[in-house]
Amino acid sequence: MRVIALTxxxxxxxxxxxxxxxxxxxxxxxxxHAAAVEGSIGAIPRRLVVAEDDAAQAxxxxxxxxxxxxxxx
Numbered sequence: 001m002r003v004i005a006l007t008x009x010x011x012x013x014x015x016x017x018x019x020x021x022x023x024x025x026x027x028x029x030x031x032x033h034a035a036a037v038e039g040s041i042g043a044i045p046r047r048l049v050v051a052e053d054d055a056a057q058a059x060x061x062x063x064x065x066x067x068x069x070x071x072x073x
Contacts, residue, residue, distance in 0.1 A: 001028070002055040004062065005048040013046055016062060023061045025054045 004027065005016050013029060020027040030047040050058045 001049040002052050002058075003047050003049050004055065004058050005067070006045045007048075008045050010046070013048060016048055016067065019061055019065055020048075020050065020058055023057070025050055025058050025061065027058070 004020070005013070007013050007016075017027045017029065027048050027050050030049055031044055
């Protein structure tokens with residue numbers, strides 16, 4: 001698995017996952033429960049991950065939509 005995006009913004013996370021889904025790329029959100037349990041104060045960002053084989057295409061799809069590499073989204 002490869003991290004495609006790190007974010008504390010659930011709306012952005014949902015949008016990025018939808019972009020990938022529309023491109024036929026399966027994405028998984030990690031750390032959603034941990035982020036919710038800590039009170040959503042932003043200490044634990046959620047991670048959007050894809051299979052290693054899909055990573056290059058996923059990053060290309062997100063870059064075409066104006067999003068940056070992990071850490072910048």
